[in-house]
Amino acid sequence: MAQVALEGIHKVYPNGFEAVQTCSFVIQDGEFVVLVGPSGCGKSTLLRMVAGLEEITEGTLRIGDRVVNDVDPADRNIAMVFQNYALYPHMTVSKNMGYGLKNRGLPKAEIDAKVQEAAKMLNLTDYLDRRPSQLSGGQRQRVAMGRAIVRQPDLFLFDEPLSNLDAKLRNQMRIEVRALQRRLGTTAVYVTHDQVEAMTMADRIIVLNGGRIEQIGTPKEIYNAPASTFVASFMGAPPMNVLNATVGSDKHVTLDEGLELPVAAPASSSGPILVGIRPEDLTLGEGSTPFDVQIVEELGAQRLLHGTLGGQAFSVSVSKDHEAATGTIPVGINPGAVHFFSRDDGFRI
Amino acid sequence: MKRAGFTNPWLPILLLVPQLSIIVVFFYWPAAWAIQSSFYLQDPFGFGSTFVGAENYTDIAQSVEYRKVAWFTVYFTAIVTFLSLSIALLLAVKADNVLRGAKTYRTLLMWVYAIAPPVAGFLGIMFFDQSHGPLTRFFGFFGWDFKLGVDYFDTATAMIIVAVWKQIPVNFIFFLSGLQSIPRSVREAALIDNNSGVRRFWDVTFPLLAPTAFFLLIINITYAMFDTFGIIDTMMKGEPGANPMTLVYKVYLDGFRGNDLGGSSAQSVVLMVLVLVLTIFQFRLIERRIHYT
Amino acid sequence: MADLTQTQIAQPTPTRLRFKWSAVFDHLVLIAGSLLMLMPLVYAFVTASYDPVTIHREGLALTFGDQLGTNFEKALLEKGGFTKTVDGMVMLKNSFILGIGFAVGKIIISMMAAYAIVYFRLRFATFAFWIIFTTLLLPLEVRILPSYEAIQRLGMANTYSGLIVPLIASATGTFFFRQFFRAVPEELVEAARIDGAGPVKFFIDILVPLSRTMIAAIFIIMFVFGWNQYLWPTLITTDESLFTLVRGIKQIVLTYSDAAIPEHGQALALAIVAMLPPVLIVIFFQSWFVKGLTESDK
8 A cells, every 4th residue: 555646746758858847746545546648648658657667857766765766667566458459368367366476485375375365356256277368358457557556566557457348238337447546445546538447446536737737636626626628628518618708897798699698607707718617507488588499419328418508518417307309498507517728828817 | 363353254264364474384294204204214325215104113223322312312402401591590590689780781691582592603613713712721620631522421511511501691690580579578578587598498498499490491401402402512512423412413314414214203202302301290280280270 | 774866966978989799890890891892893993993904904983083083984884895786775674674674574464473372372383482492592694505595595585585484483572472372361352352453453452552662672683583593684685775784794705805005994984884873772672672681592
C-alpha cells in the first residue's frame, strides 16, 4: 500500500513533442484514481512514467517514501495490467502468474499457494494449465489481473484493460475489477478513454486533454461542477449542451441569435459567455423557452430529443414516462443547474 | 483455392505451362536421369555404360575418401551453423536494444548478404595469403603457422571463417525481424516482472524466438552443405587434391573432373535423400510451428 | 488532497543523464560486428590502389596508393582471358543480363503459376502444386550433372537462355506469390466479377498493381541471386564472351596459381565491381529487401 506523489512531472520527447505538461498531484493510499481523456491526451504516457516504462523528463515521482525516477520497473513494487494483456504466450496460466514471484526468489510452495489463491479469486482454477492461446479474451484478461494480484504490490496500474472486450463483458468486468481493488485495498491508477468507466469506477478522476490536466475531482464534482467546457462535454452522456450567449448590461443572458434565457448571469461577468445546461436538467412542457424538436431518439429507459433552442443545437433527455414528438415545446430550465464558462478559454466562471 | 475463383478451363493451364515445363525439363528429367545413371558404370572412354546395380552405392559406402568428405561436411556444417547463428543472435539482440543508430547498424551488418560466395572466397584467399595475409599474420601472433591450401586443417579453418562471415547477415536479419515481432507489451510486462536483462532474455525473449531459430537452423544447414560451393571451390585455388571439401563438391568433382558419372550420380542421389529428409522435417516444423498466439 | 495543477511548478528537478553501462556495451558489440563485416571490403578497396608488384610484396594495405584509377580501368577495359577479347565491361553486361533476366523471368512465370493455382478451379491444381513443391527438395548443386547434360542435349550451352532458364526451375517464387495471393481479400475478386472483369483483366488491372511491393521485394532477392550465380555459369559457359563478373573471378583465381606475379590490384578491382551492384541495391532498397527475405522463406 502506498501513496503516489507526482511533483512537477513533465514529459517531452526528444523530437520536441510535449506529451505531458508539468503537473503535480498526490494519490492517496488505497485510492482508485482514473486518468481519463481522448486518444493522445497523455494519460497512457503518465501511467507509463509511473511504471518506469517511460523516462520522466522533469519532476519527481515518489511511491511511498521513495523517489523512484531512476528505479527499474521491476524494483518499484508495482504491477501492471496491459490493454492486450501481455501474457507470456509460451507459459501456462500458472507460470504466467507465478513468473514475477519466481524472480523475487520466493520458494516454490509459497508461489503455488499464492497462485492458487489468486486463481480462486478470479475463477481461473480450472485453467491453470492452459496456455493463453487456449483462453477467451475475458479469461486472458483475468489472468493478466491474476498476475498483478499475486505480487501483492504497493500499486496497481491499469492501461485500458477492458478496451479489447465486447460491451457486455466490459460492463461485467468493470464491477469485478473495482470490487477486487476494494477488497485488496491496494492503490490503483487506471487509464481509460471511456468516461463511463471513469465515472463508475473512480474514487477520483483526473481528466486530461492535450497533455494537460483539466480537472481532478470526485465523479460527483466532475459531473456537477466541470472546470471547463472540455470536461463538461467529455464527461457524461449525452453531452452537456453548450450555448453561445452574451451577458447584457442589464445582466440578462441572451443567446447570440437573440433568445433570452431565464437564468441569472454570474455576478462578475459581462459580454460574451458560454452557457452549459445538461440535457436532463430541463423540464418539458413548463417554462417559457421554446425548444424546437426535430429528432426523437428512443432509448427505452429514456428519450433523447434533439433539436434547436433559439437557433443553436440543443438536446433534452426525458424519462420514458414523458411522451414526446417533433414540434416546438416549451422547456423549463433549472436555474441551479446552469453552468457558465468563459468564451475565451473555456474555463468555468 | 479461393472460394471466389474463375472457372475458365484453359487459361490456368496456359498460365501454368511455362513453370511446369521448365520444371519438368530442368528438374524432373535431370533428377530421373541422375537416379538412373547411378545404377550404371560409365565407360571412361565413352563406349557406353553397364548396369551395375547398387555397386556404385556400395562403393560409396566403403570409400574412405567419401567418408572423410562426409565427416568434414558434418563437422563443417555444425560449426558454421553454430557460429553464424550465435554471432548473429548476439548482434541482433544488441541491435534491437540500441535506441540510436539502429538503422545504420542494420545496414552495416547486413550488406554482406549480397556478396557472391566465390568473391568472399577470393577475399579469403587474400586474407589468408601465406606471405602477408592479415589473418595469416594474426594467427602467426599466436604461433600458428597458417598454410592456406597446403595444410588441411588450416584450409578448413579458413573456409569456416569465410563461410561464417558470409552467413551472419542473413541470420541477423531474421533474428532481428523475429525480435521485433515480439509484442512490445509482453516485453514491458517482463520488465516489470524481472529486473535482470539476462534472465528476461532467456525466460521470455528466447522462447518466443524459438520458431525463428528452428527455421534458421534448417536454412543454415542447407547453406553450409550447398551454398558454400563457391567458397570452397575458390579457396582451394582449383587444386582439390588433399583439400577439405563438402559432399556436394565431391559430386561436382567426380562428375566433371573425374568423369565418374555413375559414382557422382549415386552421390547426388544420396544427397537428394538427405535434402528430402531435411525439407520434410522443416515443413513439419512449420506446420507445428510453435504458434503461441 | 489533490494539488492540481499546471500553474504551480514545485522546484522541478533537472533532467538526469541516464548513463547506462549496458548501453555502452551494446554499442561496442555492434561496432565490433560492423567492423568485422566491413574490414574485408575496406582492405580490398584500399589495396586495389596499388600496383601488382607492391601488393605481391606487401600484401593487403590500409592506406591508399595511387593506382586506384588505373586498376579499375584495367579491370574494366583491358581485354584479358585466353582469347583476349573479354574485358570487365563485357562481364558486367553479362552479369546484368543474368541478374535482371533471371529476376524478371522468375517473377513473371511464378506469378502466373501462383495465380493459376490460387484463383482457378482446377481439377489437378493440387497435383500441379505438389509437382512444383517438390522442387524445393533439390538445390541445383545436387542435380548439377544431369542438368548440364540436359542443356547440352538441348543445344543451349553458351547461350543466355541456357544460363537463365534452368535456374527458374524452383518453387520459391511460386510459393511466395501463392501465399501473398491467398491473403488478398476474397471480396476483391467478387467485386471485380460484378464489375465485369474477366480473369485476365483482374490479373493485370487489380492483382498485379496490388502486388507491387511484393514484386519489388522479390525482384531484389532474385536479382542478387542471379547475379551471384557461380557453379551454373561456370559449367555451361565456356565461351568467354558470356562470362559474368562472378565467373570472371574464378578465372582470376586460376591464374593465381600460374602467373609469376598475378594482377592483384586488377583482381581486387574486379571483385569490387562484382560486389557493387547487388550490395548497392540491397542497401538502398533495404526495407523491401528485408521484407522479401523474411516473407519469402516461410
